[in-house]
Amino acid sequence: MSNLIYGMHSVDGAVRGNHVDQLYVCKDRNSEKVMRVIEAAQKNKIPVSFMDAQWFKNNFNDNNHQFIAASSKNDSLSKLSLEDFLANTIKQHFFLILDEVQDPHNLGACFRIASAFNLSGIIVPKNNSVGITPVVSKVASGAVNHIPFFSVTNLSRTIDLLKEHDFFIYAADGYSELSIYDQSFSGNVALVMGSEGKGIRRLTKDKCDLTFSIPMTGSIESLNVSVATGICVAEIRRKLQ
Structure with a gap:
């Protein structure tokens, strides 16, 4: 999954611009910011997957992923x-x-x-x-x-x-x-x-x-x-x- 992007700011902008084909959020995180990104994804008909915290650790190690990621389109x-x-x-x-x-x-x-x-x-x-x-x-x-x-x-x-x-x-x-x-x-x-x-x-x-x-x-x-x-x-x- 080399085309993954992560972090609240990057993912939010990519989702709102409809530049991703899948959104990943941690199922234990439901902050207002996360919910706004989910709403934007649903508006753009982008599928949302709810992952556990270990998934983020496996994909991003100790990078500051903020428990939100997306797979970017090859525009x-x-x-x-x-x-x-x-x-x-x-x-x-x-x-x-x-x-x-x-x-x-x-x-x-x-x-x-x-x-x-x-x-x-x-x-x-x-x-x-x-x-x-x-x-x-x-x-x-x-x-x-x-x-x-x-x-x-x-x-x-x-x-x-x-x-x-x-x-x-x-x-x-x-x-x-x-x-x-x-x-x-x-x-x-x-x-x-x-x-x-x-x-x-x-x-x-x-x-x-x-x-x-x-x-x-x-x-x-x-x-x-x-x-x-x-x-x-x-x-x-x-x-x-």
């Missing part, structure tokens, strides 16, 4: 190829590209950032990247249900595809002498962020049109990838509007 949103998505949407796009990010907490946080700043989607390479897991879904607090997620075979060719659709590709690189705050942003934009340990791969960086850094004045020389993503996305979105 067409995730099945649609990036090429088809670009061909069937007419708007200014802003994509986030994560180059081999492997920490599920970072990916979940990036989903929340993408939702907060109305990004078009998140793109990751299939190899050496975390996908959508229960931990990602919980950290994302429902954002995985409405932010398109594209897992691609070849990131370099994907960047070429974006350029064919008039995208300008930016990369955040701590070694760049250019500041993000000195850049202007317009049109279709994609932002590349690197992995937790190695940063952006050289081949990926070579495909980008421009690299910039986040100026820092304190003693810390680097930021967590999701924190850096939030800063960059907020600045780009501010200038795109």
Whole structure:
């Protein structure tokens, strides 16, 4: 049951958005919050199963499941190829590209950032990247249900595809002498962020049109990838509007 999501906030959002095909609640829990989720499930004709506490322990170990879970649908949103998505949407796009990010907490946080700043989607390479897991879904607090997620075979060719659709590709690189705050942003934009340990791969960086850094004045020389993503996305979105 690898498509399980858990936690009150994540499950509530997924149920109300009709993105799950089964709701699981602990038969000994009947709080007002749980009852509201059950009512939403019944309204959307989502089956509800009442499980014992051991079922939650078996599936989620000591994670903070709050005795509520759901099995998520394989929505067409995730099945649609990036090429088809670009061909069937007419708007200014802003994509986030994560180059081999492997920490599920970072990916979940990036989903929340993408939702907060109305990004078009998140793109990751299939190899050496975390996908959508229960931990990602919980950290994302429902954002995985409405932010398109594209897992691609070849990131370099994907960047070429974006350029064919008039995208300008930016990369955040701590070694760049250019500041993000000195850049202007317009049109279709994609932002590349690197992995937790190695940063952006050289081949990926070579495909980008421009690299910039986040100026820092304190003693810390680097930021967590999701924190850096939030800063960059907020600045780009501010200038795109």
